[in-house]
Amino acid sequence: MILIGARKDNELRRNQFRVVSAHLLSALGTLHAILRLTEQLSLNVREAIALSRVYYESCLVAAFTALDEGQRAERATQYSIFKAFYSQTKVQKAGLHLLRVDRHPRISRRHPKVQEAIKAFSGKRSDRCFDESRGDMIAEVTNRDGSAGLFFGGVEGMIFDLSSEIIHGSLYSYEDFNGTFVQPASVSDHLMSHFESVLFSTCLSSAAVARVLAKTLAQFPELEAVDKQAFSALKQFVPEDMQRQLPDYFS
Numbered sequence: 001m002i003l004i005g006a007r008k009d010n011e012l013r014r015n016q017f018r019v020v021s022a023h024l025l026s027a028l029g030t031l032h033a034i035l036r037l038t039e040q041l042s043l044n045v046r047e048a049i050a051l052s053r054v055y056y057e058s059c060l061v062a063a064f065t066a067l068d069e070g071q072r073a074e075r076a077t078q079y080s081i082f083k084a085f086y087s088q089t090k091v092q093k094a095g096l097h098l099l100r101v102d103r104h105p106r107i108s109r110r111h112p113k114v115q116e117a118i119k120a121f122s123g124k125r126s127d128r129c130f131d132e133s134r135g136d137m138i139a140e141v142t143n144r145d146g147s148a149g150l151f152f153g154g155v156e157g158m159i160f161d162l163s164s165e166i167i168h169g170s171l172y173s174y175e176d177f178n179g180t181f182v183q184p185a186s187v188s189d190h191l192m193s194h195f196e197s198v199l200f201s202t203c204l205s206s207a208a209v210a211r212v213l214a215k216t217l218a219q220f221p222e223l224e225a226v227d228k229q230a231f232s233a234l235k236q237f238v239p240e241d242m243q244r245q246l247p248d249y250f251s
Contacts, residue, residue: 012070023062053163
């Protein structure tokens with residue numbers, strides 16, 4: 001994708017390939033960490049749950065950014081420049097002290113790209129790259145590929161709530177992960193249920209982003225293979241009667 005994008009004559013499209021590729025590279029780094037944490041069934045699966053949310057969002061934003069003609073990638077680029085410029089100086093209250101941290105070398109406000117980014121994002125109420133929520137993004141994906149929208153929506157419902165609690169360090173995340181509110185048959189069975197959630201969320205996110213990119217930016221057979229292999233990895237966990245109800249996915 002990086003090589004194809006570099007050959008595009010249209011600057012918007014060239015930047016779109018660059019931005020989507022960056023999201024994919026970030027997602028792959030997260031996936032590598034998830035795989036390392038789940039090499040053996042252990043308490044490390046808790047951190048893998050948190051990272052599954054990061055992986056899911058990286059794939060969702062990559063898919064969402066690939067749906068138009070490059071305008072969203074341009075907005076993402078401007079947001080990145082805007083954040084880099086304004087994060088050069090940070091003022092933070094720490095106890096009774098006020099700390100100031102400056103980054104060097106400085107990014108100049110006079111640079112045309114910086115001025116464009118400031119114009120695009122200054123005065124905005126939301127400190128987010130896109131105005132669309134995750135639900136809005138899933139809806140956009142669904143319009144292009146219904147199965148990809150189903151996969152992303154399934155991950156949202158499956159793992160996002162617990163992963164958010166883990167990331168924010170709540171008591172609920174500890175008690176829910178350890179089965180305080182239920183009586184698990186065994187510790188290993190309880191950990192396996194969490195492992196399955198991680199497996200489903202990463203496989204479905206992979207299949208979803210592969211399906212979208214294969215229809216929008218990169219018609220590669222490799223992406224179709226990712227879709228099929230990621231989804232087939234889940235087959236062993238799905239009851240046979242459900243497989244018969246979903247022949248299109250398990251054929």
